[in-house]
Structures are given as structure tokens and as C-alpha cells.
Amino acid sequence: MINQRKAILPIILLFLFVNSFLLLAKNLLTKYGLDREVLIVANIICVVINALAFFIQRKSLQNKNPSAFVRAVMGGILLKMMVCIIAVLMYVSTTKTVNKLSILIAMGLYIVYMAIEIAAILKLNKQKNA
Numbered sequence: 001m002i003n004q005r006k007a008i009l010p011i012i013l014l015f016l017f018v019n020s021f022l023l024l025a026k027n028l029l030t031k032y033g034l035d036r037e038v039l040i041v042a043n044i045i046c047v048v049i050n051a052l053a054f055f056i057q058r059k060s061l062q063n064k065n066p067s068a069f070v071r072a073v074m075g076g077i078l079l080k081m082m083v084c085i086i087a088v089l090m091y092v093s094t095t096k097t098v099n100k101l102s103i104l105i106a107m108g109l110y111i112v113y114m115a116i117e118i119a120a121i122l123k124l125n126k127q128k129n130a
């Protein structure tokens with residue numbers, strides 16, 4: 001169980017680092033025309049859905065059926081994609097001016113979180129008692 005807690009630590013550290021940067025670099029973000037609130041909300045959404053998908057996939061590793069893990073991974077991908085699509089659609093429909101660069105950076109955050117999550121799950125999968 002300790003190794004499983006260690007596995008999610010990089011996701012939490014990335015969240016804290018990105019959120020700290022976004023809170024402290026207001027002038028820099030404004031200089032480049034980025035919407036800080038959009039990036040903070042995107043960071044929160046990314047950490048929540050990636051942590052949820054991580055826990056679902058971690059639980060499926062304990063199942064003796066190998067297809068359960070594949071279903072969990074595919075379900076996690078579907079969950080993350082749907083939540084991100086809904087979040088972008090809500091942002092676009094509620095604002096008059098859409099900051100495209102902020103949306104692109106949020107997509108980059110999504111990819112970084114996903115890569116860290118996959119690395120953590122693969123590390124757990126290599127263990128005997130995962």
C-alpha cells in the first residue's frame with residue numbers, strides 16, 4: 001500500500017508546482033495574454049480526473065482477469081476525454097472572448113498529467129503484489 005501511495009505522489013507534486021506557479025506568476029501570464037483562472041481550473045480538473053482514473057486502474061490491477069485492467073484504462077481515457085470536452089464547451093459557451101492559448105496550455109497539462117499517471121500505473125503493474 002505504501003508503494004501505491006508513492007505512485008500517486010508525482011501527480012500531487014505536479015499539481016502543487018503548477019498551481020503555485022499560476023498563483024505567483026500573474027504578471028507573466030498577463031504579459032503573454034493567458035487567462036490565469038482558466039489555467040487554474042484546468043489544473044484542478046486534470047488532477048481530479050487523473051487521480052480518479054489512477055485509483056480505478058489501481059483497483060483493477062488486483063483483479064485476476066487481465067481484461068479488467070484494459071477496461072479500466074479505456075474507461076479512464078473515456079472519462080477524462082468527456083470531462084475535458086464538457087469543460088471546454090462550458091468555457092466557450094459562458095465567455096464572450098475565448099482565450100485559445102489558455103485552452104492549448106490546458107491540453108498540454110492534460111497530456112503531462114496523463115503521462116505521469118501512465119508511468120505510475122506501469123510501475124505498479126511491474127510489482128508482484130500490485
